[in-house]
Amino acid sequence: MTHTTPTTSVPPGAPDDTGGSSKSDATDNRPRRRAPGPGRLLTIVLAGQLMAVLDVFIVNVAAPALSTDLHASGAGLQLVVAGYTISYAVLLITGARLGALIGHRQAFLAGLTVFTAASLACGLAPGTGALIAFRFIQGAGAAVMLPQVLSLIQRTFTGASRARALGAYSAVLASGAAVGQVLGGALVQADLFGTGWRPVFLVNVPIGLALLALGPRWLGGTEERPAAGAGGGAARRSGALDLTGLLLLAVAVLLFTVPLVLGQQRGWPLWGWVMLGLSAVLAAAFAAYEARLAGRGGAPLISPRVAGAPGMPLAIARIVLGMAANGGFLFVMTLHVQGGLGYSALRAGCTFAPTAVAFGLVGLNWQRFPSRWHPVTVPAGFVLAAVSFVGVGMALRDGSDGGAWLFVALVGVGMGLAFAYSPVLTRTLATVRPQDAADASGVLVTSAQLGLLCGVAVFGAVFLGHGPGVDASADALWVSCLALAGAALCGAIVGLVIRVRYLR
Template identity: 35%
Template sequence: MTDQLVPPTVAGRTTPPSPRTGPVLLVLLSAMFFAQFDFFVVNVAAPSLEKSIHAGPAALELVVGGYAFAYAAGMITGGRLGDKYGYRRLFVIGTIAFGVTSLLCGIAVSPEQLIVARLAQGLAGAVMVPQVLAVVTADFPDEKKPRAMAWYGAAAGLGSIAGQVLGGALIAADFAGLGWRTIFLINVPFCVVIAAAAMRVLPARTHARRVGLDPVGAFGVSLALALLLVPLTMGHSSDWPAWTWTSMALAVPVALVTLRWERRLGARGGDPVLVFPLFRSPSFRGGVVASVAFMVYFGSFMFTLTLLLQSGLDLGPFQAGLVFSPMGILFTATSMIGGRLTDRWGMSALVVSSGVIALGLGALAARLFTAGSGTGLPWIVGCLCLIGAGNGVVLPALFGAALMRVRAQDAGIASGILTTTQQFAGAAGVAVIGAVFFAVAGHEATSAGWATAMGWATAISVAMVLVVMWTTWTFKRFTGPGATRGADVPAAHV
């Protein structure tokens, strides 16, 4: 996402320059745009879903977090399938599947149907998106990779903006009386066009690389996290019945069995989903911790603030989307220059930028606690500007800091683990902080109740950002200005 953070050239591959990098990049980034769009667009649609198909708080959290969960669960496997069977083939399959599952989302008539369709949509995205970075890594000449990654970050930022703004506009326009359904149905024709264009412009060759799959490990990790996240999501709305505690307890043995399997697979020379030697690096461990804390805050903040704006402050979907615009614009702008800042100032740039995020969140929380539903939109927008500016520097550079001590041959799997961790953390943030939000707001929430709930959710987000700030500060012990330069990493997902 910055001009200093460039994906690695995988050992054993040739990287012949593509003569048409412009069209290739346009096709790839179109898919990235829609993957980001569909993560954020549901935030704006949440109140409409509540009224139209009677989606309760737990269902809303599963609709939002379920997409991120499924997306993360399939990310590493999707990337390895591309290595094994060819990037163009998997990209086209993933794009068509994304269109089909978007159609299923658009015609859902119950919360249960929408949740299942969103899970399937997340899995389709997990097949489609890893091929974006893979093609850039394998087929773009080295001198064009920095610019490609900068545009990758811009596409992700624009996707998040469009999810809030364009999504709100589509719902407000209510084309043919479809309401919220248009936010999903609009994907279908675009996916057809992107898949057709990919068949024409993406390189057809499969790069020779023997790579093993680890379905047992992927399933075990996903199952352990599902056993934990589902009860956390649904427990508060059902008064924490016995099954929620049983499920969370079962997550522990499932996780232990999965970890044992991963160790044994690695010892036999296989390709486990979790590569434990990576965690021996202090920088990698710190990057994982910082990424988890960041995405717990970011995923939940976008979800809960949308609910406050529409349910607490009575804004329409389009108006609520516009509130997020300055945040998204500043994120995109600072992500394009963040590499220069970290190149000059090292980890100090991340520490300061994390402080800017914490300042914006803290100011918003303080205002919500003191003014309640009287918190004005100018104050909210001002806080979002600080948050967006800091996000654009911190999120991309976390990858560079985490992977600067990783061996070149391990960079691909390491970046996959970090990306997967981010997505799981985003789903966890929606589940856990969303549960706190709804618990404080109450079943019959008033405007004041929504504001208080958002104040507590934002206070938890401040704590998460302080973890990011502390973790990046510890990087200063073994880094200096320019430490992230040339780091062999891909951009993060926003």
């Protein structure tokens, strides 16, 4: 498989890396411009990714303070939390295609700009309505920025360095969930200058500005462009934006996410089930349209060769199940430790530190295991996660703080989910051609996001079906942990099911 490495353009009048110059050595004494190292590129894109992923979860522990300060209704508070997630999920694949159209570096910096500005607006929002609107905009910026991370990694790294970069990517992506809880709790507890919940958004501003200052240099120069001559028109057509497909997909995802986000609070009304049914119809219409467009030689939003690439259906199923378990676990644990056990925001956030550290360490180092172990890492990870979910439920079932056994179980959850997620991402993207990186990144990250939404909705509904009080909360957590264990076991066996179907 051939990989391309982005090149760095040489500004007019500056010497190039081969020693040539548009001016003589006597008249041009400016220092040569070095191409940025791949390590700097990885630092920039992963820092941007971490900010975006944190904001999916960082608001959870700030919700009580936010509700008190803004007098937000239940529906308003739900939209503050979910508005970011909805626009993020709806626009992710579009963001990936925009990167292919205008350039991944340019799209990353544009998304980072929108995200940083919206974070400032969220932190200064005067009321619930404004905050909801700014959260939607913040999610849109993240949707443009995040798909470029995988694309830039795919196009910059090769071989073992590519695998290490993808390991760092997957560790940051899913660890951000737990890190967001910890950071959010610390910022709310600190109540900096009496600002309460606002620093959970404002913290992004100095980081975003620093990345925007370093980005143009550390991300390199211009990317390869289609040639103006033969083949250039075809290349340009492949980057065209499929507006019909975009509309079908956006509406389908919106119809899917809104009921999942609001259904529990509204008692799962009929309109929610109707929207879920319509989302399935539109998803089928989208798939049929994309197949016809590809058959006519057009440029579909999601290339059928990417969606049907070897290992992609299995990867999507496992990522959805793994992220559903991850998102659902963090959600119900937050509800239990803050509502049932009465933990402060900081203590609630720090409860997830063992899970975050374990996930990050495994995500970065799983490839160091003997290669003969690699084929079983994913199903073994799901099994370990299932056992650990049961362990968490048992440790907290009596209404106590769980003690040392809870710590062990939380570490097991992080390790299990990391083994279940990181190898899937790395192996799947290793089979994708660099020119398909944008589509693949959009599909996989959208799958992860929809998995998180499903996990919060499904396991949140299980937890919230019980009454108030410590004992009821502990019982609810126990039942939720059993359901989470069942989802993890499904992740362990889904590979066997799909492989049997392919063999027939």
